[in-house]
Amino acid sequence: MAAAPTAPAGHRSDFDVIVVGAGIMGSCAAHAAASRGARALLLERFDLLHGLGSSHGDSRIIRDAYAKARYVPMVRLARRLWADAEAESGYRVLTPAPQLTFGPRDSASLLAAVRNAGAEEVDLATRWGGAFRVPDGWVTAVSEHGGGVLNATKAVAMFQALAVKKGAAVRDNAEVVGIEKGAEGGVVVRTSGGEVFRGAKCVVTVGAWASKLLRSVAGVELPIQPLHTLILYWRVKPGRERELTAKAGFPTFSSSGDPPVYGTPSLELPGLIKISCDGGPPCDPDNRNWDAGDKEVTERVARWIEEAMPGHLDAAGGPVIRQSCICSMTPDADFVIDFLGGDFGEDVVVGAGFSGHGFKMGPAVGRFLAEMAIDGKSKTAAEAGVELGCYRINRFDGNPMGNDANKDY
Numbered sequence: 001m002a003a004a005p006t007a008p009a010g011h012r013s014d015f016d017v018i019v020v021g022a023g024i025m026g027s028c029a030a031h032a033a034a035s036r037g038a039r040a041l042l043l044e045r046f047d048l049l050h051g052l053g054s055s056h057g058d059s060r061i062i063r064d065a066y067a068k069a070r071y072v073p074m075v076r077l078a079r080r081l082w083a084d085a086e087a088e089s090g091y092r093v094l095t096p097a098p099q100l101t102f103g104p105r106d107s108a109s110l111l112a113a114v115r116n117a118g119a120e121e122v123d124l125a126t127r128w129g130g131a132f133r134v135p136d137g138w139v140t141a142v143s144e145h146g147g148g149v150l151n152a153t154k155a156v157a158m159f160q161a162l163a164v165k166k167g168a169a170v171r172d173n174a175e176v177v178g179i180e181k182g183a184e185g186g187v188v189v190r191t192s193g194g195e196v197f198r199g200a201k202c203v204v205t206v207g208a209w210a211s212k213l214l215r216s217v218a219g220v221e222l223p224i225q226p227l228h229t230l231i232l233y234w235r236v237k238p239g240r241e242r243e244l245t246a247k248a249g250f251p252t253f254s255s256s257g258d259p260p261v262y263g264t265p266s267l268e269l270p271g272l273i274k275i276s277c278d279g280g281p282p283c284d285p286d287n288r289n290w291d292a293g294d295k296e297v298t299e300r301v302a303r304w305i306e307e308a309m310p311g312h313l314d315a316a317g318g319p320v321i322r323q324s325c326i327c328s329m330t331p332d333a334d335f336v337i338d339f340l341g342g343d344f345g346e347d348v349v350v351g352a353g354f355s356g357h358g359f360k361m362g363p364a365v366g367r368f369l370a371e372m373a374i375d376g377k378s379k380t381a382a383e384a385g386v387e388l389g390c391y392r393i394n395r396f397d398g399n400p401m402g403n404d405a406n407k408d409y
């Protein structure tokens with residue numbers, strides 16, 4: 001086992017690594033740090049497993065069809081780490097599925113996603129009982145083992161339980177309001193309840209609150225815009241319920257047409273299927289307008305269903321269940337994984353801006369963040385061929401769009 005970081009001489013730290021924010025990223029980072037033998041503390045502002053951030057709910061897609069090739073090795077690593085965590089905990093959180101990717105043939109990012117996944121053209125007239133109807137000439141490609149559904153809240157709980165098993169302390173209802181440099185090195189973390197924790201290092205994974213917290217504690221401006229995003233469940237037409245299940249081999253899917261729609265097989269709620277649309281209106285995570293834009297989004301998805309899956313789903317009755325979530329968007333939809341820098345140097349590591357596609361990567365990102373805090377760099381990323389340079393904060397210096405203006409990941 002590699003050594004945990006040691007505090008500078010004369011400095012007393014209560015913890016080696018303090019992780020702020022217990023969504024999927026913070027929970028995975030705390031587990032990864034504790035697994036290295038570090039004394040880890042995970043602090044969460046609300047109740048554990050609350051529904052106010054980005055990591056709650058019953059399902060998230062894992063898929064290898066990524067237009068940006070840089071994410072492919074990260075997904076592969078994450079898949080391996082999901083399996084390791086399932087084996088370590090005895091929980092099952094990932095249900096494998098094929099991944100169906102479809103959209104107009106002139107979409108360069110769609111073609112790149114298909115290529116990067118090694119997906120193969122499939123005849124939608126015959127596959128999956130002809131459930132999908134798409135315009136002639138569209139690309140319809142399947143990656144047979146590339147998809148899957150992650151049980152989101154259960155997965156977060158799994159990593160929190162594993163972190164505790166490895167010796168981490170977990171505290172909820174502990175809102176961090178201050179992160180300061182320790183007088184003798186390390187970091188001092190303060191909560192709104194007046195508690196003070198000293199750590200050699202701090203990992204900040206506060207989701208939609210990242211810009212606010214880092215502005216207030218370090219004066220750093222991160223271009224991360226929270227969006228109010230809807231999760232919608234629709235009723236499967238009577239007699240079709242079994243065909244659309246994960247058990248029957250129904251895929252996770254994403255359509256890059258207009259609107260950009262994604263869905264998961266019927267799994268967590270029998271007789272219902274999750275089909276939603278990317279994006280949503282900007283929001284303030286502390287002052288939510290809970291039904292902003294909902295009517296427009298549900299109408300767009302209902303229209304898509306009527307055109308693309310008319311024989312199988314009942315769109316006319318509207319969605320049966322609506323849940324709210326937040327996507328924390330960067331201008332290029334790429335993650336932020338970096339040291340905070342400035343006065344904090346490498347003492348504070350930031351994981352933020354997961355732009356609506358981070359959940360699947362949680363175990364990989366958590367490992368990177370923990371290794372950056374403990375070792376100053378991530379050996380796991382290097383070994384997996386994940387280039388972390390493109391997730392640095394300074395990509396936005398004098399360059400508001402960051403890596404590129406193409407948000408299609």
Ligand SMILES: Cc1cc2nc3c(=O)[nH]c(=O)nc-3n(C[C@H](O)[C@H](O)[C@H](O)COP(=O)(O)OP(=O)(O)OC[C@H]3O[C@@H](n4cnc5c(N)ncnc54)[C@H](O)[C@@H]3O)c2cc1C
Binds near residue numbers: 175
């Ligand atoms: C509708 C929707 C669908 C999605 N679908 C997919 C998908 O299919 N596949 C996929 O890979 N990804 C998907 N995502 C994205 C994914 O869910 C997120 O990228 C991921 O959950 C982000 O996790 P996080 O830990 O960064 O943020 P969060 O889960 O929000 O965690 C941050 C935590 O920090 C806490 N916190 C905030 N401030 C403080 C403070 N001051 N002190 C202490 N704690 C604090 C918050 O309370 C919160 O618990 C989706 C997101 C949404 C909204």
